Amino acid sequence: MSGANGLVRLYPAAFRERWGADLADEMRAAGWKAWPGLLAGIADMWLHPTVWPADSRTQRRERAAVLALAVALATGYVGNLATEQGARFTTAPGGQWTGPATTALLLLGLALVAPRPRLDGAALRALFGTAVRRLAAPVAAGAGLVALAHSAAGAAIGASDWRYAALACWWAALAVAAVQACRTVADAGRAMVAPRPGRLRAGLASLAAAGVLAGGTLLATWPDGHPAAALAGGAGLVLLTWPASAALKDLKETQNSRSIS
Amino acid sequence: MQANDAQTLVLCALADGPLHGYAVNAAIERLVGERLGPGSLYGALTRLQAKQLIEPAESTDPQARQRPVRLTPKGRQVLEEELRSMAKVAAAGLRSLGVNPA
Numbered sequence: 001m002s003g004a005n006g007l008v009r010l011y012p013a014a015f016r017e018r019w020g021a022d023l024a025d026e027m028r029a030a031g032w033k034a035w036p037g038l039l040a041g042i043a044d045m046w047l048h049p050t051v052w053p054a055d056s057r058t059q060r061r062e063r064a065a066v067l068a069l070a071v072a073l074a075t076g077y078v079g080n081l082a083t084e085q086g087a088r089f090t091t092a093p094g095g096q097w098t099g100p101a102t103t104a105l106l107l108l109g110l111a112l113v114a115p116r117p118r119l120d121g122a123a124l125r126a127l128f129g130t131a132v133r134r135l136a137a138p139v140a141a142g143a144g145l146v147a148l149a150h151s152a153a154g155a156a157i158g159a160s161d162w163r164y165a166a167l168a169c170w171w172a173a174l175a176v177a178a179v180q181a182c183r184t185v186a187d188a189g190r191a192m193v194a195p196r197p198g199r200l201r202a203g204l205a206s207l208a209a210a211g212v213l214a215g216g217t218l219l220a221t222w223p224d225g226h227p228a229a230a231l232a233g234g235a236g237l238v239l240l241t242w243p244a245s246a247a248l249k250d251l252k253e254t255q256n257s258r259s260i261s
Numbered sequence: 262m263q264a265n266d267a268q269t270l271v272l273c274a275l276a277d278g279p280l281h282g283y284a285v286n287a288a289i290e291r292l293v294g295e296r297l298g299p300g301s302l303y304g305a306l307t308r309l310q311a312k313q314l315i316e317p318a319e320s321t322d323p324q325a326r327q328r329p330v331r332l333t334p335k336g337r338q339v340l341e342e343e344l345r346s347m348a349k350v351a352a353a354g355l356r357s358l359g360v361n362p363a
Binding site for chain 1: 283296302304306307308311328
């Protein structure tokens with residue numbers, strides 16, 4: 001497999017199935033000078049799942065819902081990680097209310113964008129089986145770490161440098177669980193029903209608002225003692241609003257486009 | 262609105278009839294003197310298909326790996342509106358510069 005073909009394989013499967021042969025020929029003709037543009041194109045496609053080749057508008061909404069779920073989980077993850085590293089919402093101006101407001105917006109967005117399970121016994125059993133298979137390892141790892149932290153050995157680890165490894169494992173387990181939850185929803189197919197367009201747009205707007213509010217608040221706290229956590233966390237949360245905003249724009253364009261750009 | 266916008270160029274290239282991706286880029290090269298990067302070209306084709314401005318066309322060669330695309334009626338209408346708008350802006354700009362529009 002040539003380098004160009006390897007890069008083409010980084011595109012989403014739906015894109016490769018439609019354009020893979022054309023793209024591989026184009027890459028062979030263009031040579032390595034086209035690689036940076038191709039890498040930018042790959043990142044662009046992963047950030048815009050709503051525009052991937054699809055059989056129906058429902059399939060586009062399903063993909064937007066999975067992206068929204070990933071944004072919601074990543075926003076919660078980055079916010080909690082920054083807080084654990086010392087960043088504090090409460091030291092920002094108006095910080096007492098921004099924390100609860102962010103949580104409310106995040107939960108509202110999650111409730112609006114989450115696909116609903118279809119009330120079909122066989123489909124639900126298949127979905128449950130997939131979820132158990134994918135989430136078993138990260139959930140077991142997380143439970144094991146909690147049990148370890150409450151044991152005598154946990155006290156010894158907490159007093160040594162091994163605590164950093166334990167913390168890294170904990171956050172890695174949470175990240176893997178979030179990724180597997182998104183994969184489970186993405187592969188659910190007919191077992192789940194995508195949210196309707198209005199509901200999806202409202203959910204994406206709520207998630208974007210949560211990211212801007214939380215990110216802006218953390219960025220405002222950076223002079224107050226934990227600049228690295230506040231800056232990295234705040235910037236990460238604000239950046240996470242990008243895919244949510246892009247999905248909102250893509251949904252509008254693919255539902256009723258009357259212009260090129 | 263930009264004359265060198267990738268999506269506008271792709272629509273212009275398809276105005277003559279169905280083409281596959283590689284041929285679209287060759288037509289763009291004839292039009293503006295340079296090819297689009299593969300990432301830009303296939304990103305533009307994907308977005309145009311998502312907006313239902315282009316659609317898959319029947320291939321004349323059933324064994325061909327590449328599948329051609331063509332303008333939809335909506336794509337033709339949007340391209341015409343976009344080009345008329347560009348022509349109006351270009352004519353006004355050239356008049357302001359004291360240049361006679363060709």
